[in-house]
Amino acid sequence: MVMLASLLAVAAAAPAATELPSPVSRAPVTTRDLVELADITAPTPSPDGRRIAYRLSQPSVDKNASHLSWFVVEVHGGGEPVVLDGGAVRPDASGVPVETTPVWDADSRGLRFLALKDGVQAIWHWRDDAPLQREIVDEADIxxxxxxxxxxxxxxxxxxxxxxxxxxxxxxxxxxVLVDGSLNLNQAVAGGVIEDGQRVMRRISSPWFDNRRILWDVAATEKTAVPSDPAQRPAPPPPAQDIASRAANGSLAEIVGERDKQQLRVTRADGRLLVCSASPCRSGKLRALAWRGGSDALLLFEKDRSEREIVWLWAVGASKAKRLTVTSGALRVPGQPPRCAVGAEALYCADAQPLVPPRLVRIDYSSGRTQVLAEPNRALAARIAAKAEPMAWPGGFTGYFLSPIDAKGPLPVVVQYYMCEGFLKGGSGDEIPMLPLAEHGIAVLCIDAVRAPRAAGMEGSYALALETIGSALDGLAAQGKIDPSRVGIGGLSFGSSVALWAIRKSKRFAAATIASGQISPHYYWMNALPGRGFTAVLDDVWGLGPPDTAPDRWRSVTALWDIDALDTPLLMQVPESEVQSNVELHTRLKRAGKPAEMIVFADELHIKYQPAHKRASYERNLDWYRFWLKGEEDKAPDKAGQYRRWRQYRAGQSLPVPAR
Structure with missing residues (x-):
């Protein structure tokens, strides 16, 4: 275990807590507030630098849908924003909304974007002097x-x-349907995904669980269109924001190598080579770069804690770089637009901080001043009454301790282990209702995952996670901030596997929630048809072969043969696409009289994307932790049934078990 004294010293040296003052009179933050949070993506400056476009996603619990809008605002403020209908959300393979980037007209007086409306995804065009119109539509979705x-x-x-x-x-x-490696039998064969109000069929498109609409493998056809008015032709693409980018003058900037061998090199058009010696270039944490338009300077994006990024401005050849800001960053997934856009005079970021919900900001290169251009969640931000303390532990672990602003005495706490980037909303996959928990006097400890060396296997990463979680909890308990007898743990994906491992291997947890399918023999046979490539991935990552040829490995990795150890009350709220992987675990727990139950959500992917489902999952997780950590029950009449079950679990009762 990590030495407690060392842990306390590191935590004490962490940056000061982010804290928002408690308003005199306010409505508490609810699960609905979290689900209906407006998100900003794809900030894109106009070619003349006077305006910026961005996409706003607005979920609605009542409509059980999310709507997209494009906003165009002046970069120096003033005037009313232009608001354009962006159509319906299309979920990606995991359930996250697909993001797209708009394309400005050459004269900066209009732009184009993709929109899914009435079952058709087409290119829409807006001009200052004309209404929004569908400009390019094809027999196939664009x-x-x-x-x-x-x-x-x-x-x-x-x-x-x-x-x-x-x-x-x-x-x-x-x-x-012929059953082969492309058919995901975890999903409804008739279609298990909702797009623009319609159920659609998907097929597996990779060795793992990526999936796309049926006929996704038909070869793409590339087409072109030339607008008749030169002013309305698209502006040239901006320099790439990536590990390599070429400037208009031919200079190529590249991030090469990793960690202590990482370098930033600039190769001039005439072949001259320059190597950056500024501190961010030597940190080993550069993730991307981009040329500043009209200048021989680069924006550098350096990884910080919790997927955040420190942004630097480096004049090529200078010995130092100018630190501009720290942004919420992004996962930098291929095909996903960056969270920050590089303009000629300023950086524009769709930003969020632990207690600051998504907003659009402008960071001036010369003055370093940050200006808020759009704040769609301003009313919610004014109601937050919590503090978020940044934490750090040996081994490179970082995270946040979220607690009520007026907390007194040791608090019950819920642990979320995986990623803590951006606004502290729900953790990875939005499953842990963080601020509503704080409203009810329950703290949240969010810890960013660190993987063990590859040789240690997946169990090594699970064990490392449990060790770090235990040390963090011990440190907080020693400071009198938490009650170690009232600790919950929950998560999604890797975080759910860590939570299940934790309650198998430790008795310190009083309640747990998971939101994903778990590895089991059924999981293996559902996905192991020849030709798909799934078994190679499972062997590479988990070291697992067929269950009948490696029973000892399966007993180590899965919980199915460790039911006696699982005494922690466990709530599983899983998508329909993953529920079958948990059926045996759930049935074994129920037959053993364990305090466990499973809820399944129809037409859902790995990450729940339907607002009504996200709200229901948040609300039930909130009730579960309040019940087991504080003995509290929501008096809403429609929740009476769940509390009858839960009181039965608490009394040690169970449903009758068949004799055979």
Whole structure:
């Protein structure tokens, strides 16, 4: 175990807590508030630098849908924003909304974007002097678009036609479906995903669990369109924000190597080589770079705690770089627009901080001043009454301790282990209702995951997580901040596996929640058909072969043969696409009289994307932790049934177990 004295010293040296004053009179933050939080993506400056466009996603619990809008605002403030209908959200393979970037017209007086409306994804065009119109529509949905290399034309991609997809779906329903490696039997065969109000069929598109709409493998067709008015042709693409970027003058900037061998090199058009010696270039943590337009300078994005990024401005050849800001950063997933856009005079970021919900900010290069351009969650921000203390522990672990602003005495606490980036909303996958827990006097300890060396296997990462969680809890208990007898743990994906491992291997947890399917023999056989590549991934990451040839490995990794150790009350709220992997675990727990139950959400992917489902999951997790950590019950009449069950679990009762 990590030495307690060392842990306390490191925690004490962490940055000061983020704290928002408690308003005199306010409505508490609820689970609905978290679900309906407005999110900002894809900030994109106009070519003349006078305006910026961004996308706003607004979920609605009552409509059980999210709506997209594009906003155009002046970068120096003033005037009313232009608001454009962005259509419906399309979830990606995991359930996260697909993000797209708009394309400005060359004269900065209009822009184009992709929108899914009435079952058709097309290119829409807006101009200052004209209404929004659907400009380019194809027999197939347009999946991607952008300016040609010289900016003179629009290029776009299409796949299978909508008619062909509809025929394939009808045939699959009418004639049956061949079971092969592309069919995910964890999802409804008739279609287990909602897009623009319609259920659609998907098929597996990778060795793991990536999935795309049926006929996704039809070869894409690339097309071009040239607007007749030169002013309305697309502006040339900006320099890339990536590990390599080429400037207009031909200079190539590249991040090469990793960690202590990482370098930033600039190769001039004439072949001259410059190596950056400024501190961020030597940190080993650079994740991306981008040229500042009209200047021989680079924006550098350096990894900070919790997926945040420190942004630097470096004049090529200078010995030092100018620190501009710390942003909420992004996971930098291929195909996902960056959270910050590089302009000629300023950086524009869709930013969020632990207690500051998403907003759009402008950071001036010269003065370093931050200006808020859009604050869609301002009313919610004014109601937050909590403090978030940044924490750090030996081994490179970081996180936050979230607690009520007026907390007195040791608090019950819920641990969320995985990622703590941005606004402290719900953790990875939005499953732990952090601020509502604080409203009810329950603290949250969010810890960023660190993986064990590859040789230690996945169990090594689980064990490292449990050791760090235990040390962090011991440190907080020694400071009188938490009650070690009232600790919960929960999470999604890797975080859910850590939570299940923790309650198998430790008795310190009084309640647990998980939101994902777990590895089991059934999980293996559901996905191990030849030709898919799943078994190679499972062997590479978990060291698992077929259950009948490696029973000892399976007993170590899975909880199915360790039911006696699972006494912690366990709530599983899983998507329909993963529930079958947990059926045996749930049944074994119930037959053993353990305090466990499982809720399944229809038409859901790995991360729940339907607002009504997210609200229900948040609310039930909140009730579960209040019940087991504080003995509290919500008096709402529609919750009476759940509390009858839970009181039965607490009394040690169980349903009758069949004799055979």
């Amino acid at each position: 999946t991607d678009f952008g300016p040609s290399a010289d900016g003179g034309a629009l290029r776009y991609s299409v796949g299978a036609t909508r008619a062909a997809i509809a025929d394939a779906e009808r045939s699959a329903y009418r004639d049956g």
